[in-house]
Amino acid sequence: MCHPNPEPMTQNVSIKPGTDDTNVEFFDSHSHLNDEKFDEDRIDLINQFKKENITRFITNGYSLDSSKKAIEIAKSCDFTYATVGISPNDIPQNEDELWKQLEEIKELAKDKKVVAIGEIGLDYYWNKDNKNLQLEVFNKQIEIANELNLPIVIHTRDAVMDTLQILKDNPVNNKGVFHCCPLNRELVKEALKLNFYISFSGVVTFKNSKNADEIINMVPNDRFLIETDSPYLAPEPVRGTRNTPINVKFVADKVASAKGISIEQVAKFSYDNANRLFKNNIHKNF
Numbered sequence: 001m002c003h004p005n006p007e008p009m010t011q012n013v014s015i016k017p018g019t020d021d022t023n024v025e026f027f028d029s030h031s032h033l034n035d036e037k038f039d040e041d042r043i044d045l046i047n048q049f050k051k052e053n054i055t056r057f058i059t060n061g062y063s064l065d066s067s068k069k070a071i072e073i074a075k076s077c078d079f080t081y082a083t084v085g086i087s088p089n090d091i092p093q094n095e096d097e098l099w100k101q102l103e104e105i106k107e108l109a110k111d112k113k114v115v116a117i118g119e120i121g122l123d124y125y126w127n128k129d130n131k132n133l134q135l136e137v138f139n140k141q142i143e144i145a146n147e148l149n150l151p152i153v154i155h156t157r158d159a160v161m162d163t164l165q166i167l168k169d170n171p172v173n174n175k176g177v178f179h180c181c182p183l184n185r186e187l188v189k190e191a192l193k194l195n196f197y198i199s200f201s202g203v204v205t206f207k208n209s210k211n212a213d214e215i216i217n218m219v220p221n222d223r224f225l226i227e228t229d230s231p232y233l234a235p236e237p238v239r240g241t242r243n244t245p246i247n248v249k250f251v252a253d254k255v256a257s258a259k260g261i262s263i264e265q266v267a268k269f270s271y272d273n274a275n276r277l278f279k280n281n282i283h284k285n286f
């Protein structure tokens, strides 16, 4: 049984939800519809996306189970895709189990609904004690991405220098994106030099993100994506609620005002950029 969500999930920005007075389309490049917080109403929620102008979204894996679920969701409707990978915060304790899981990730990644390996990377904020293992797991998954000709989706927290060093030492053929990009000038500068994309999340809308405008303006229009990271990081003005891809409009609105362009232009640039980044699998499906 699916139940409709009782809570109103959006407030209007310049694009009015549910109206057809505009043909603007949004691509939420990073969500976790595979999270248990969506178990009650996942289908009903996804069914609302198109009338809310969300016409593409990606469900990202972060562990073996969540990757399997991401593929399941991707197969359930035509306008959605998946990524598979083991995040630095989901590395199994048992190393035999870890290597077995990485083999499985590689097999899952061959599915035609999978558009990238991710989210993968380094997180020294939540896990300081297994840095070497994190580096090893990150490298292994870059190897898988290169073997399968896929880009990567990067999670990095308190690990900027090591993340950049890995990408310099182990070039990713199809590049990738810094998901929920930390608002760190050095990281953005170096990521752009390495030809990676930068994805803006609800963090850019937070009142304490003082340098958001500056960071947004560092990123050229052909290099940014927008995302929600649902169910986490709900943007202003719905901060603190369960986030959904419908709220990607608030992120777009912030990027538009920082760059001094229209929300329609932000939607179009980020849509084209996401299609270009994930092209290897997207062209087979769209």
Ligand code: NI
Binding pocket: 030, 031, 032, 060, 119, 179, 229
């Ligand atoms: Ni995420």
